[in-house]
Amino acid sequence: MLLFAFSDFARHQGLRIQPKLFPRGLPTTIMLRHRDSALHAENKQRILAFVGGKLGRKPPTPEQEEVDSADTDAFYEDCVKWLRDHTREPAKAFKLVLEENITYGFRRNLLGMKYIGLGLSALTLVLAGAISFMRYRAEPQEGFEPTTFKYACYGDQFRLIFSGSLGCCRNTVSADPTSLITTGAQLARTACHRLHPNARLYWIS
Secondary structure, three states: OHHHHHHHHHHHHHHHHHHHOOOOOHHHHHHHHHOOOOOOOOHHHHHHHHHHHHHHOOOOHHHHHOOOOHHHHHHHHHHHHHHHOOOOOOOOHHHEEEEEEEHHHHHHHHHHHHHHHHHHHHHHHHHHHHHHHHHHOOOHHHHOOOOHHHHHHHHHHHHHHHHHHHHHHHHHHHHHHHHHHHHHHHHHHHHHHHHHHHHHHHOOO
């Protein structure tokens, strides 16, 4: 029960800081925009048409994107959510996407708890110093014992882990959108093949 509560709290902290990580929008959303050139235009159209069909919505045009970018971004986010929800099972078919999402979520949540980790680190150092000082006052003949600071090592571990999470979080998510969007392309291609046996001739990979 406590473990579940702690993991839920960590997830909440991670979601809270996520907008600060990507002020221009999530990489997956950016890749689906018409004005972004990371994906070939025809590939992008096929992905949007396929997922849009699953959502029962018509994909926005480049002109609509220029007029109302917020509304079109909401559509792209819904597309990404659909892809994410439908690539969790079966795990073997989308193993890379699942692993990337888990890794990113773990590091994002860890970063969200950065200041809690730093606070625990500072508290550990203070307690270790206080214990050492009291032992020195009680038994001055033995002198100061540096080994007491072994407890501070735990604080150092918190500091190193939480302070280094930002770069890891961004590095992970830089790979994640490509694998997720590529999965969307594979799903769209499979659906296209079912409709037309020679669809591979017209697919741009």
